[in-house]
Amino acid sequence: MTSASTWERIERQKLRQRERRTRHDRPGSRPDPSRPAGTDMLPQIKHIVIVMMENHSFDNYLGTLGRGEGFPLGDDGTPDAENPDSAGTMIRAYHAGSTVQEHGAPCQSWSASHTQWAGGKMNGFVTSTEQASPEGDKTAAMSYWTGQDLPFYHGLARTFPLADHWFSSCLGPTFPNRRFLLAGTANGLMDDLPFNLLDRPRAGTIMDMLTRHEISWVNYRPAGCDQSDFRRYVRYRRRRTRHHLSSLGRPMRKTSDVFKRDLQFTSAIYPLGMAGYMAHVRSIERFFADADSGSLPSFCIVDPDFRSFSEENPQDIRKGESFAAEVISRVMHGPAWADTLLIWTYDEHGGYYDHVAPPAAVPPDDVPGRSLVAHPSPLRSLLKVLFPGYVRHAEQLVAGPGAYDTYGFRVPAVIVSPYARPDCVLSDIFDHTSVLKLIEEKWNLPALTRRDAAATSPLGALDLTAPPAFLTPPELPAPALAWGTW
Numbered sequence: 001m002t003s004a005s006t007w008e009r010i011e012r013q014k015l016r017q018r019e020r021r022t023r024h025d026r027p028g029s030r031p032d033p034s035r036p037a038g039t040d041m042l043p044q045i046k047h048i049v050i051v052m053m054e055n056h057s058f059d060n061y062l063g064t065l066g067r068g069e070g071f072p073l074g075d076d077g078t079p080d081a082e083n084p085d086s087a088g089t090m091i092r093a094y095h096a097g098s099t100v101q102e103h104g105a106p107c108q109s110w111s112a113s114h115t116q117w118a119g120g121k122m123n124g125f126v127t128s129t130e131q132a133s134p135e136g137d138k139t140a141a142m143s144y145w146t147g148q149d150l151p152f153y154h155g156l157a158r159t160f161p162l163a164d165h166w167f168s169s170c171l172g173p174t175f176p177n178r179r180f181l182l183a184g185t186a187n188g189l190m191d192d193l194p195f196n197l198l199d200r201p202r203a204g205t206i207m208d209m210l211t212r213h214e215i216s217w218v219n220y221r222p223a224g225c226d227q228s229d230f231r232r233y234v235r236y237r238r239r240r241t242r243h244h245l246s247s248l249g250r251p252m253r254k255t256s257d258v259f260k261r262d263l264q265f266t267s268a269i270y271p272l273g274m275a276g277y278m279a280h281v282r283s284i285e286r287f288f289a290d291a292d293s294g295s296l297p298s299f300c301i302v303d304p305d306f307r308s309f310s311e312e313n314p315q316d317i318r319k320g321e322s323f324a325a326e327v328i329s330r331v332m333h334g335p336a337w338a339d340t341l342l343i344w345t346y347d348e349h350g351g352y353y354d355h356v357a358p359p360a361a362v363p364p365d366d367v368p369g370r371s372l373v374a375h376p377s378p379l380r381s382l383l384k385v386l387f388p389g390y391v392r393h394a395e396q397l398v399a400g401p402g403a404y405d406t407y408g409f410r411v412p413a414v415i416v417s418p419y420a421r422p423d424c425v426l427s428d429i430f431d432h433t434s435v436l437k438l439i440e441e442k443w444n445l446p447a448l449t450r451r452d453a454a455a456t457s458p459l460g461a462l463d464l465t466a467p468p469a470f471l472t473p474p475e476l477p478a479p480a481l482a483w484g485t486w
Helices: 005-027 059-064 110-120 125-132 151-157 174-183 206-212 229-249 254-259 274-280 284-293 317-332 377-388 388-397 431-443 450-455
Strands: 047-053 082-086 090-092 217-221 280-281 299-302 340-346 415-416
Touching: 047 174, 047 284, 047 317, 047 431, 059 090, 059 151, 110 125, 151 317, 151 415, 174 206, 174 431, 206 274, 206 431, 217 274, 217 284, 274 280, 280 284, 284 299, 284 317, 317 340, 317 415, 431 450
Parallel strands: 047 299, 047 340, 217 280, 217 299
Antiparallel strands: 082 090, 340 415
16 A cells, blocks of 8 residues: 555645746745745644534624623623514524524525625625525524533633634635635635536645645544545545536535535545545544544644534534534643644534624635636536526525625634633634634745735734643533534
8 A cells, every 4th residue: 555655745746846837826925034934933833733613603602602702782681683584574683492403594605695794784694594595494593502502612712712703714605715724715616516616726725835845734534444545535536526416416405505515524625636635634533543642743624524513504513512522622632732723613604693794805816706607607508508497596606796805704713722821812803814824824834825915823822932821631511412422
């Protein structure tokens, strides 16, 4: 069997070839131009871990935390927030009666997100649900959960630095936002449809940059522990191809839902070849083993099972909390904890209400929003003849302005590290490219796009000049469901 180091060598050769073709397109400079790229600027931090769950706004999960900018409260002490339905009736924010979410409601498509934002008025959450899911619960977007429902998450956010103005990167769904995490741009992606996932950003991804400088990285993902890495790769490719083809035969709304839940791991949202997969994609079982042995890579993304544990509707949010709690606990109690920084956050808001209007953002590049299915293209011309309903619904999903000049909605974000500042709430404006900025400041790497060049890293959450305040891991509340008991 070919070793991981051999696959890494093959991958670096391909990246050097691609770099020679695209070097003139790189927009950024290094944090310290006097030192070479790849220089370790933060030796206290040896491991950066990203746990990005799915589809919840700050208010939806942490609005009742009592820390940071949560819900405004009325005289009765309950959240004072409301949105009108299409008839003008005001729907007030309410505590959800179950941790099991509505199916298909609310909605976070590009079109729905722009309706919810409403130019900053933040009053389109109920009406967007009515439009996207006429048979669903129109009030679902105004529901929220509390510390009774999510005790581990609330305990985590009360203990470690809370970023209460961490925004998703664009007013759109999962795939565009996770692309920002990887490359500082969605590269024009506006939806979660399979036909729009075949392109690469001209400046590449942060994974390309790490590989080029021989900095270890892994995307841990759910996978059968009884399979070899090669068999997992073949299975991944088969599933990806099958979804590209079979999606055409399904009703459009169901197509988007099914394919999105079949997202297998984050780094696949830009094409990842065989060499990249074999060198850098590992199972969740491998993550637990690496955390327990102190052998985590320099950078990693830890993905949940997107079908059952990501917290997207209609899942039970307690199952996702149990997964994230297990990941965070393994890191905190592993040998590498002393020099680790972990960020827990969400890719986007899932259509759930938040009261803070997203501010203007630096456009990442000059690539406009586009869709091979919804906008003029040879593929659209063919599909319009063969599957006109598919094309019509694709057009509905991406209706609205095609710019990336506004952040998406606020999402929960907590910075977990032994160096974390106690009693810290960071109210700087962050987005997913703040992770890129953190990596760039750690290893003196050039910015990939204008967005991450302008981003603020969350290093303000740490005190690297004093003995680490959380070197002994604090005791956190247990999740509502224990890992493995569902």
